Amino acid sequence: MAVDIKKYSVTRNACKLCTPLGAALAFSGIENSVPLLHGSQGCSTYIRRYMISHFKEPVDIASTNFSEETAIFGGGLNLKRALDNIITQYKPGMIGVATTCLSETIGDDVPMILRDYKAGKKLEDLPAIVHVSTPSYRGTHADGFHNAVRAIVDTLLPVSEDSRYTGEDTTGSSKLVNIFPEMVSPEDMRYMKEIISSFGLKGIMLPDYSERLEGALWFEFKRIQEGGTKLSDIRKMPSASGSLEFGRILAKGESAGRVLKERFNVPLYNLGLPIGVNETDRFISALNEITGVETPDAIKKERDRLIDSYVDGHKYVSQARAIVYGEEDLVAGIVSFLTEIGIKPVLCASGAKSGLLESVLKDINPDFDKSNALIMSGADFVEIEEIAGRLKPDIIIGHSKGYSVARKLNIPIVRVGFPIHDRFGGSRILHLGYRGAQQLFDRIVNTIMENRQEASDVGWSYI
Numbered sequence: 001m002a003v004d005i006k007k008y009s010v011t012r013n014a015c016k017l018c019t020p021l022g023a024a025l026a027f028s029g030i031e032n033s034v035p036l037l038h039g040s041q042g043c044s045t046y047i048r049r050y051m052i053s054h055f056k057e058p059v060d061i062a063s064t065n066f067s068e069e070t071a072i073f074g075g076g077l078n079l080k081r082a083l084d085n086i087i088t089q090y091k092p093g094m095i096g097v098a099t100t101c102l103s104e105t106i107g108d109d110v111p112m113i114l115r116d117y118k119a120g121k122k123l124e125d126l127p128a129i130v131h132v133s134t135p136s137y138r139g140t141h142a143d144g145f146h147n148a149v150r151a152i153v154d155t156l157l158p159v160s161e162d163s164r165y166t167g168e169d170t171t172g173s174s175k176l177v178n179i180f181p182e183m184v185s186p187e188d189m190r191y192m193k194e195i196i197s198s199f200g201l202k203g204i205m206l207p208d209y210s211e212r213l214e215g216a217l218w219f220e221f222k223r224i225q226e227g228g229t230k231l232s233d234i235r236k237m238p239s240a241s242g243s244l245e246f247g248r249i250l251a252k253g254e255s256a257g258r259v260l261k262e263r264f265n266v267p268l269y270n271l272g273l274p275i276g277v278n279e280t281d282r283f284i285s286a287l288n289e290i291t292g293v294e295t296p297d298a299i300k301k302e303r304d305r306l307i308d309s310y311v312d313g314h315k316y317v318s319q320a321r322a323i324v325y326g327e328e329d330l331v332a333g334i335v336s337f338l339t340e341i342g343i344k345p346v347l348c349a350s351g352a353k354s355g356l357l358e359s360v361l362k363d364i365n366p367d368f369d370k371s372n373a374l375i376m377s378g379a380d381f382v383e384i385e386e387i388a389g390r391l392k393p394d395i396i397i398g399h400s401k402g403y404s405v406a407r408k409l410n411i412p413i414v415r416v417g418f419p420i421h422d423r424f425g426g427s428r429i430l431h432l433g434y435r436g437a438q439q440l441f442d443r444i445v446n447t448i449m450e451n452r453q454e455a456s457d458v459g460w461s462y463i
């Protein structure tokens with residue numbers, strides 16, 4: 001449904017984050033890698049600050065450190081010097097170079113600078129260098145993330161007839177599956193790997209920051225934290241039996257899974273983010289199809305318990321009205337989940353402007369039109385606040401940037417996704433699979449109950 005709101009000529013508090021932030025997060029999910037931002041120091045500092053506050057882990061993001069002079073004459077020399085410094089100090093296996101608004105605006109030709117840099121070196125002395133273009137005035141952090149993942153596959157897996165998937169177990173790796181998990185939490189990543197291995201599969205997850213951005217205590221300093229997708233595993237991806245790629249919006253554009261399909265004929269399973277029963281059922285069916293293996297009992301029991309809790313809890317949430325915001329694919333996943341538990345989304349907002357959110361929400365729920373929910377693309381929190389004031393929802397679901405709206409309007413908020421800067425444990429929030437839906441369901445039911453209990457004159461101590 002079209003949004004009837006006052007139009008502003010400027011954005012004041014965008015419902016999205018900076019594009020290279022997504023790229024830096026994706027690069028952090030590769031073993032022994034260093035993200036390098038080509039631009040001014042402030043961009044790396046802001047992104048580091050955002051990631052550290054959410055993950056509560058050290059995050060190193062290098063910068064080519066533009067000055068006024070570089071902004072005028074170009075940053076080629078700075079980029080080459082930065083690569084030399086990183087190689088000397090970190091000895092990385094991969095450097096992920098993402099551009100920023102400034103280097104994009106002055107039009108630095110990064111591929112040409114990198115070719116020139118490599119021409120003067122012995123290739124065996126160099127780490128893999130992956131470049132992605134990420135101007136933040138075009139796209140969102142989710143675009144930066146997806147484009148970086150695609151650039152990793154594109155750069156590290158050039159076309160080779162030898163590695164085309166034939167459907168036969170010629171490599172001894174027919175039990176291999178690629179998984180592109182979207183911008184999810186470390187806990188989500190660990191749980192997805194647990195499910196995949198319970199089907200007897202070896203999963204190659206790209207990226208995988210489940211350890212690096214949520215590791216154990218250190219007893220000695222490490223330049224680069226352990227964990228991440230191994231470069232040697234990425235090179236095995238063309239031999240996999242299939243690629244599972246999460247994201248209904250992503251499925252409509254260019255993606256890493258599509259590169260593997262077009263270049264190496266690896267079957268691609270485009271799936272929504274598996275949030276709630278319906279989307280998780282599709283994920284589990286894809287695993288059944290790839291392996292020919294029945295769903296393990298432990299997973300079936302998680303699903304059964306979840307359905308039972310839906311029955312127990314529906315009376316507390318049925319017909320509640322919600323505002324959902326964030327990355328488009330997360331919004332789509334949460335809306336799918338809310339629809340099955342009887343909560344009505346009244347506003348679905350994202351800072352992205354793919355133009356696809358409405359059609360994807362209708363794919364998820366053919367009756368979506370009848371719900372009269374508003375869909376807002378290119379959203380700004382100022383506009384979200386205006387609409388939320390009129391809609392008076394029972395709950396707001398999104399990351400912590402929406403807290404000020406929730407506080408001002410006195411509406412309870414359930415925090416999901418990234419970033420979560422005002423609470424502890426953002427990296428351990430589980431959203432995916434039956435287990436994630438169970439945790440989300442409990443949190444949402446309890447948040448709505450708590451709000452009603454607080455508002456009641458008498459309160460209650462028993463349900």
Ligand code: SF4
Pocket residue numbers: 018019020039042043044046099100101102136137
């Ligand atoms: S200038 Fe652009 S790239 Fe740098 S932090 Fe701001 S939005 Fe991000």
